[in-house]
Amino acid sequence: MDRSPAGELEVLFRICAAVHSAVRFAATSPRRAEVVAMGADGSPTEALDRVAEARVLTCLEEERLDWNVLSEEAGRLERGGRRTLVIDPIDGSHNALRGLPMSTVSLAVGDATLASVDAGVVRDLSTGSTFWGLRGGGAFRDGHRIRTRPWEPRSELFLLNLGRHATPRTLALSGRGRRVRSLGCASLEMALVATGAADAYLFENERPERNLRITDIAAGYRIVREAGGSVTDALGAPLDDFPLSLGAHTSVLACGDPNFPETARREGYL
Numbered sequence: 001m002d003r004s005p006a007g008e009l010e011v012l013f014r015i016c017a018a019v020h021s022a023v024r025f026a027a028t029s030p031r032r033a034e035v036v037a038m039g040a041d042g043s044p045t046e047a048l049d050r051v052a053e054a055r056v057l058t059c060l061e062e063e064r065l066d067w068n069v070l071s072e073e074a075g076r077l078e079r080g081g082r083r084t085l086v087i088d089p090i091d092g093s094h095n096a097l098r099g100l101p102m103s104t105v106s107l108a109v110g111d112a113t114l115a116s117v118d119a120g121v122v123r124d125l126s127t128g129s130t131f132w133g134l135r136g137g138g139a140f141r142d143g144h145r146i147r148t149r150p151w152e153p154r155s156e157l158f159l160l161n162l163g164r165h166a167t168p169r170t171l172a173l174s175g176r177g178r179r180v181r182s183l184g185c186a187s188l189e190m191a192l193v194a195t196g197a198a199d200a201y202l203f204e205n206e207r208p209e210r211n212l213r214i215t216d217i218a219a220g221y222r223i224v225r226e227a228g229g230s231v232t233d234a235l236g237a238p239l240d241d242f243p244l245s246l247g248a249h250t251s252v253l254a255c256g257d258p259n260f261p262e263t264a265r266r267e268g269y270l
Contacts, residue, residue: 005109005118008083009134012107015059016123016130019089019105022055023048023096023125048096049073052089052105060085067109070244072215083109084244086117086218090125092185101126106187108218115240120219122187131191133223139194148229148256149196153267154178159189161203165210169234169270170202176269186212190220190254194227200260204234204251211249214242220254230258 053073060067066081072088085107090096092103103125110117121132131146133139139146158177160170161184174180181198183189189201205211221231221239231239234251242250255261264270 005134006137008109009119009121009132011063011065012109012119012121012132013130014063015056015107016105016121018059019052019055020123020125020128023052023090023105049090049093053087056085056087056089056105056107070215070246072213072246075246083111085109086215086244088187088215091122091187091216092183095184096125100184102183102185102188104185104187104191106215106219108222110218110244112244113240114214114218114221114242114244116244117218117222120222122191122219122223124188131194131223133194133219133226135222135226137226139223139227141191141195146195146227148194148224148227149199151199151255151257151260151263153263153269156199157181157197159183159192159198159201161205165205165207167204167206167234170204173202173269186216186252187220190217190224190231190252193229193254193256194220194223196256199256200264201252201254202234204253208249211251213246213249214244215246217242217250217252218244224254224256227256228258229254229256230261231255232261236261 068079068081068084069077070086088106091106096103104122106122108117108120118135123130131141157179159181162182192198193201224231231254234253
């Protein structure tokens with residue numbers, strides 16, 4: 001295969017299409033929520049996740065790729081390669097299992113840290129829309145260039161992780177934004193920030209171990225950055241050195257306008 005970032009991106013496209021096809025039927029099965037194993041983090045793996053992950057691994061064999069794999073379900077699989085494929089087979093799995101439309105397959109290729117991710121692809125499993133970012137090559141949705149939008153206070157739309165584990169900061173922001181949505185799918189919400197549909201996405205839980213992992217954010221990170229936005233933790237610290245490891249968790253603030261965190265704190269949003 002072409003081992004350039006553009007060549008890697010082409011492989012990610014093919015894998016996303018294959019996973020979408022595989023889960024289309026499985027998503028309607030009454031057994032989609034059946035627990036079939038325990039994930040690498042000790043959480044249950046449902047049948048739908050297993051179908052998606054198995055298709056990714058089959059694709060790697062078909063493509064004759066030696067990429068290592070870092071997956072929410074299987075953990076880290078050493079396959080002898082230099083590059084690592086970071087996958088969330090079904091991001092927004094709770095949505096998918098309940099028949100809600102916000103779920104994706106999220107794929108990214110990197111080496112050791114978030115900053116090393118050269119290509120990321122997020123495919124919306126409901127609409128079929130595909131978002132991608134390529135280091136130095138921009139961000140796109142279905143072939144059309146996407147860019148973030150400048151923040152306009154009092155006309156914003158925020159995507160937030162809400163619920164009983166959300167931090168006071170998140171709840172306070174929900175009360176300041178003119179419009180607020182909570183979709184429950186990190187990769188899709190980050191991709192929507194990249195398109196300018198939303199101004200910012202904040203995920204911050206009170207318990208650090210309930211925050212996001214690399215599988216949730218690797219693809220979205222590259223897409224947002226290439227669209228002109230920024231990705232930090234909730235306090236504004238860079239995530240470039242965040243490791244490609246399932247053991248690490250982080251809060252995330254993805255902003256369309258890189259000046260948003262500083263301005264928002266000054267104006268009492270954060």
